[in-house]
Amino acid sequence: MINDGFRDSSEDERRAEIIARLRDLYPGTARELCELDFSTPFQLLAATILSAQCTDKRVNMVTPKLFESYGTPTLLASADIVDVEEIIKSTGFYHNKAKNLIAMARSVLEGGGELPNEMEGLSSLAGVGRKTANVVLSVAFDKPGLPVDTHVMRLSKLLGFTTLSDPVKIELELNEMVPPRDRGALSLRMILHGRAVCVARKPRCHACALADLCPAFIALAKD
Structure with missing residues (x-):
C-alpha cells in the first residue's frame, strides 16, 4: 500500500526513512554484513577480486584451498599461476583473476608487505579498483568506504x-546521505536487498x- 504521507514529505525525509528501514532489515556492521569469508585484510582483498562476475557463495567455496596454499602476500606473490588458476577456475575469468591476484600480492610486497589501509594505497595495487578498495576499507579496516556495484x-x-x-559520482551522492561510519553498511544493505528482494530480472515489489x-x-x- 502506498503511503501518501511520505510521498508528500521532503526527499531528505523519504531517503532517510528508506535508509532506516534497510538498517532494520539488515542490521549489523559492514564486517557483519559481508558474506565473503576471510581471516585477514589481505585475504578479503583476494576474495573481493575473485568475486567479480561471481557469487560470494562460489568464492567461499574456493578460498579455503586458495588461502591454505597462498594466504599471505609472500606465498601468493611466488605462486605458480597455473596452480592458482586451477584452484579458482570455477569463479570464472580465472586467467585474468589469477594474474591479478599474483600481481596484487607482488605490489603489496613491493610496498613493504603490509596492506595499505587508505584509498590511494589500495587503489594503487595491481588489479585493485575503487570499488574493491572501498570493500576492504569498510569491511576489513572499519573505515568509510561505499562500494558501488551493479546492485x-x-x-x-x-x-x-x-x-x-x-559509479564514483553515485558513491559521492550516497556518501552525503549517511555518516561516514555507515557508508560501507549502507552499500552492503543495498546489495543484500538487491539479491533477496529487488532482484534485477524479477523484483519482488509486493x-x-x-x-x-x-x-x-x-x-x-x-x-
Missing part, C-alpha cells in the same frame, strides 16, 4: 537516490518493505 547502482536509481550512471517509498514501484502502481 547499488540499480537500487540507487529505482529508489530515487540518484539519476546518475557514473514483498518489499520499501515499496511505499520507492518511486519505481509507485509509478508502476499508477499504471
Whole structure:
C-alpha cells in the first residue's frame, strides 16, 4: 500500500526513512554484513577480486584451498599461476583473476608487505579498483568506504537516490546521505536487498518493505 504521507514529505525525509528501514532489515556492521569469508585484510582483498562476475557463495567455496596454499602476500606473490588458476577456475575469468591476484600480492610486497589501509594505497595495487578498495576499507579496516556495484547502482536509481550512471559520482551522492561510519553498511544493505528482494530480472515489489517509498514501484502502481 502506498503511503501518501511520505510521498508528500521532503526527499531528505523519504531517503532517510528508506535508509532506516534497510538498517532494520539488515542490521549489523559492514564486517557483519559481508558474506565473503576471510581471516585477514589481505585475504578479503583476494576474495573481493575473485568475486567479480561471481557469487560470494562460489568464492567461499574456493578460498579455503586458495588461502591454505597462498594466504599471505609472500606465498601468493611466488605462486605458480597455473596452480592458482586451477584452484579458482570455477569463479570464472580465472586467467585474468589469477594474474591479478599474483600481481596484487607482488605490489603489496613491493610496498613493504603490509596492506595499505587508505584509498590511494589500495587503489594503487595491481588489479585493485575503487570499488574493491572501498570493500576492504569498510569491511576489513572499519573505515568509510561505499562500494558501488551493479546492485547499488540499480537500487540507487529505482529508489530515487540518484539519476546518475557514473559509479564514483553515485558513491559521492550516497556518501552525503549517511555518516561516514555507515557508508560501507549502507552499500552492503543495498546489495543484500538487491539479491533477496529487488532482484534485477524479477523484483519482488509486493514483498518489499520499501515499496511505499520507492518511486519505481509507485509509478508502476499508477499504471
